[in-house]
Amino acid sequence: MTRASDLASPLTRYTLACERSAARVIDTYSTSFGTATRLLGTRHRAHVRNIYGLVRIADELVDGVTVEAGYAPDAQHQELDRLEADTLTAISRGYSSNPVVHAFAHTARAAGIDAALVAPFFTSMRSDLPAPQSEHGPTEDGPRHLASEFNQAAHASYVYGSAEVVGLMCLRVFLRDDILSEERRATLERGACRLGAAFQNVNFLRDLADDTDRLGRHYLSTTVDLTPAQHKRWVETIRAQLTEAEETLPLLPGDARLAVTSALRLFRSLNERLARTPTEHLTRRRARVPGLTKAWLVARAAVDTRRSTLA
Numbered sequence: 001m002t003r004a005s006d007l008a009s010p011l012t013r014y015t016l017a018c019e020r021s022a023a024r025v026i027d028t029y030s031t032s033f034g035t036a037t038r039l040l041g042t043r044h045r046a047h048v049r050n051i052y053g054l055v056r057i058a059d060e061l062v063d064g065v066t067v068e069a070g071y072a073p074d075a076q077h078q079e080l081d082r083l084e085a086d087t088l089t090a091i092s093r094g095y096s097s098n099p100v101v102h103a104f105a106h107t108a109r110a111a112g113i114d115a116a117l118v119a120p121f122f123t124s125m126r127s128d129l130p131a132p133q134s135e136h137g138p139t140e141d142g143p144r145h146l147a148s149e150f151n152q153a154a155h156a157s158y159v160y161g162s163a164e165v166v167g168l169m170c171l172r173v174f175l176r177d178d179i180l181s182e183e184r185r186a187t188l189e190r191g192a193c194r195l196g197a198a199f200q201n202v203n204f205l206r207d208l209a210d211d212t213d214r215l216g217r218h219y220l221s222t223t224v225d226l227t228p229a230q231h232k233r234w235v236e237t238i239r240a241q242l243t244e245a246e247e248t249l250p251l252l253p254g255d256a257r258l259a260v261t262s263a264l265r266l267f268r269s270l271n272e273r274l275a276r277t278p279t280e281h282l283t284r285r286r287a288r289v290p291g292l293t294k295a296w297l298v299a300r301a302a303v304d305t306r307r308s309t310l311a
Contacts, residue, residue: 011095015106018099019046022053025100029056035294036263041255047107047173054104055121055166058083062128064214073130080129084122088115111172117165124161128217155219159200160193167196174256184251191248195264198241201234202267205274209283228279235275242268250308262301269297 008016026034026049037048061083066076083101090096090105091114107113171192175185204211204219208226211217221230242264249261266289273287289297 015102018103018106019050021099022046022050022103025049025053025056032266032289032294033263035298036259036266039259039262039298041253043177044173044256044259046103047111048170050100050103050107051113051166051169051173053100054087057100058122058125062125072133074132076129077126077132080122080126084118087118087122091115091118107173108169111169111176113169113172117169117172120161120165122161124158127158158219159197163196163200164193165196167192167199174253178253188248188251191245191251194241195245195260198238198245198271199263199267201238201241202271202274205231205234205238205282206270206287209286212283226279226282231279231282232275235271238271239268242271258302258305261305262298265297265301266294269293 023046026037030052033052037045037052040048058080061080062076066079071079083098086096086098086101087104090098090101091108094105094109096102096105108118168189171188175188180188201220208220211219220226220234246264249257249264252260269289270287273289274282277287
């Protein structure tokens with residue numbers, strides 16, 4: 001039997017292969033987001049996986065893969081610069097020889113994702129790299145996020161580029177076929193930003209040990225060690241961000257609502273686990289939501305989403 005892909009044009013067939021590559025990335029790195037994407041309607045699923053694929057590849061580049069491969073700081077910056085340039089070129093031309101970049105560009109062209117969202121993402125990723133040797137001499141190879149440097153303004157700028165724009169990218173996918181008022185679109189964009197920020201801040205708390213010990217980064221404080229008061233403040237900040245994002249969920253297209261609701265509730269559960277964890281233990285173990293709890297959260301989200309749709 002002839003497969004549909006066998007009858008497709010060369011570019012369409014290549015794009016399909018690239019999207020399968022992006023799907024393998026999310027399956028390898030994130031069970032939570034992998035589960036959430038499977039709850040999306042079929043018209044969104046591959047596109048969101050394509051976004052995640054590029055984001056994860058860039059994140060791994062700056063989080064130690066290039067260091068383990070023996071790259072000096074200058075070479076790490078060059079790799080990230082090439083990835084950004086390839087991404088922007090692929091969006092413009094509709095092709096890249098890098099499968100993950102090509103898949104992302106396909107989504108970007110379909111959803112109207114442009115440099116206004118792509119550039120801030122790469123700016124945040126670039127700030128995670130050690131300073132280039134050419135700027136500070138051959139001995140400069142330390143982390144960029146020294147505690148004295150990562151203040152509130154730096155945190156907000158980093159989170160916007162690393163997480164909020166990713167939420168905005170996904171929102172453009174969800175709304176690509178819809179005509180909305182400016183007010184409704186702005187409300188949804190605020191919700192997407194709050195949700196992205198909440199996800200990122202939860203990850204900062206959960207990954208405190210790895211960020212501090214292995215990467216030498218301090219995203220949540222202007223002191224080296226997170227204090228109990230700072231720990232409590234970030235938990236409350238995340239709660240507020242999730243609540244604000246949750247208020248916009250009914251405005252999402254029906255075939256995106258369950259996935260986003262499930263992801264929000266998963267991260268809310270994770271935040272509450274982090275709230276109950278003593279501050280000194282955050283640097284010793286990584287909090288997780290058990291599989292059975294995840295399944296219950298998704299099932300509950302499905303019931304509530306259906307109920308709200310019928311109401």
